[in-house]
Amino acid sequence: MEAIILETINFMNEIILRYKNEINKIRTGRANPIILEGINVKCYGGVDSLQNIAQVKVAEAHQLLIKPYDRSLIKDITDAVTKADLKLQIKTEAENVRLIFPQLTEEVRKSLVKDLKKKTEEYKIKIRNCRRDAVHNLKKIKLPEDQEKHGETTIQELTDSKIKELIVIENNKQADLMKI
Structure with a gap:
């Protein structure tokens, strides 16, 4: 028993x-890297998780900063985040991708x-x-x-x-x- x-x-x-x-x-209007878990990026002829190919950190209360270990993956990361339909504003910069959380x-x-x-x-x-x-x-x-x-x-x-x-x-x- x-x-x-x-x-x-x-x-x-x-x-x-x-x-x-x-x-x-579930997003709350504040930046939280957990929201990106499960996002896979097509890269190097295969698929890898976003956490394996980039560093994700909270830049500000309403922004996440994704800094890829390889700058050539910025477009692939942007495509993967767009495809995930997180309803976030995506801003591609020279060396990273910035995700802006709109006010709810x-x-x-x-x-x-x-x-x-x-x-x-x-x-x-x-x-x-x-x-x-x-x-x-x-x-x-x-x-x-x-x-x-x-x-x-x-x-x-x-x-x-x-x-x-x-x-x-x-x-x-x-x-x-x-x-x-």
């Missing part, structure tokens, strides 16, 4: 971590909060599915009824705490999105 509970804790922690990574990519309008902020709520609900469902699987695995090992009930209660308490954790993360991100 302890093994099932430990496995469930690990799965739920992994779900929370994926959720955090996912919502970090109230309408855009509300739309982002709506998307955040959908994403949170998706991850709540993943946690509940994890609970369902754990309870199913408990029933498979045919424990005495009182131990099975105790295991189910423990898993439900764990599920409740992880969902509360998701809600706290969501509320913090929502406050960040609505901040002007």
